[in-house]
Amino acid sequence: MAQKVHRESLKNAKRIVVKAGSKVLVQSTGRPDKRRLGLLVNELAQLQNGGGETVFVSSGAIGAGLDALGMKTRPKAMPDLQMAAAVGQICLISIYNELFNLNKCQIGQVLLTHDGLKHRERHLNARNTLLNLIANRIIPIINENDAISTEEIKFGDNDVLAALVAILVEADALVLLSTTDGLRDGNKKRVSYIEEVDDDVLGLVSDKQDKLSSGGMASKLQSAQIAAHNGIPVVIANGRKTGALTRIFEGKDEGTLLFPKTGKISSRKRWIAFFNRVEGHLVVDDGAAKALDKGKSLLPVGVKAVEGRFKAGAMVDVQSLRGEHIARGLVEYSSDDIDRFKGQKSAEKSSEVIHRDNMVII
Structure with a gap:
């Protein structure tokens, strides 16, 4: 009963942050999958044009750069990763601009680093920029600034970035799109609802390394917990499944829902707890x-x-x-x-x- 009520409450979510992982957005070579991107953009635009406020956190820049540069495997050297990100980001944002324009939606690109959100003044500047874009009906397309990021200032992966962005803009809901339809239990059955990300829940995860992406189900669960601690419900769902995003905000049983037990906290407390x-x-x-x-x-x-x-x-x-x-x-x-x-x-x-x-x- 509680799950049904919480699912129904997602119908009222207005400000929504959606994050899509690399494997959702690109082919195995790293090349952006324009067909799949088009389907996802259509759903995001539908939410926006229906009166919602959509923020999109997109992975895939490094993968797209690797393909554009003819690199078959993900390099380990930071300068090579930065080079791939610089090239790939142009590829991705060009495609997004074209696809969102077809849906009569305007976008703005915002690249962030953890160091920028840790510094209080820059933190507030980033928040003000995002809120102003949202207020003017412009969809922020957000990614980590991988072209200049180093290990010391990286978020770790875009799941964490998405959770922090959701907190930053005080989102009503966060959706983390993956290539599976949520968390699976020991019998490989989808877990529809969880109340807390504890050791038992994390024990269900068996992530595998991937050449294109840095996140996994454990990362998504831990990032979901960050958002939920600030009063934001989170759904982990299959981004390759057509209509999944729409069904989530129709209150349907889609993906794995983590619903928060506590409400939002003050902006300063948020900065202290989550951005340092x-x-x-x-x-x-x-x-x-x-x-x-x-x-x-x-x-x-x-x-x-x-x-x-x-x-x-x-x-x-x-x-x-x-x-x-x-x-x-x-x-x-x-x-x-x-x-x-x-x-x-x-x-x-x-x-x-x-x-x-x-x-x-x-």
């Missing part, structure tokens, strides 16, 4: 864990251990003595300083390791 990379961990005692749950700041007396090396202002996870993730926040001091005055009732510096305004309870 974790650089270390703080282990706290039971008293500190209870205090954090009541909305208190983290004090030195409650810190039992410091893991990792980081500077003041870094993002860290806060864990219980049993290894449970309790919170995430921006530290006031470096790992060396915290390690020196941990466990003390009064420290040589400020009494707060993480101020409650700079912390999100998980």
Whole structure:
């Protein structure tokens, strides 16, 4: 019954983020599959022209570049990947521009890096740009800026990027399109609905490496959890299945639905929780864990251990003595300083390791 109600609620979703993986968009050679792209664009345009607000996160640039450059396998060297992305992005956006124009939809290209969304001012600039495109009925076509990205500033894959974009624009729903119709259980039967991405759910996944794509079902589930923690329902569905996207927003039982248990949080808290990379961990005692749950700041007396090396202002996870993730926040001091005055009732510096305004309870 709960699943039916949640499925029905997707009919009311107005602002929708859709992500399509490389294998959905390109042939085995990496060449963009224009027929399949056309079918997908038709559905996206239908949502847009029906009064919705559509944001499209597209993979496939590197694959398209490999084909254009005559490269048979995905290279390992970063400069070669960047070169392929630079060439392939032009191929993809040209096709999208042609196909969306046929549907009387205007598009705008936005290339992002994790580093850009981590920096608060650039984060807000990216958000404002996307919201302005949406307000003017222009569909943002988003991809990671692979032509300049390095391992230090990459999202990891476009599933993560899509989840962060959904949070950034406060989407009503996120759809992650793959080449399967959702998660499969031990009997290879589609799992229609999940409440939480836990170890049991992840245990159902058996991803295989692929020469064109970097994501997989585990990546999609973990990215779905990121969005769901911010109150955004997520559907993982088959992007090669004609009409799948339309059926999702008709409330039909399509793909695997993860429906959030909690509502959205403030923009600053979103930025803290989801757009900063974790650089270390703080282990706290039971008293500190209870205090954090009541909305208190983290004090030195409650810190039992410091893991990792980081500077003041870094993002860290806060864990219980049993290894449970309790919170995430921006530290006031470096790992060396915290390690020196941990466990003390009064420290040589400020009494707060993480101020409650700079912390999100998980």
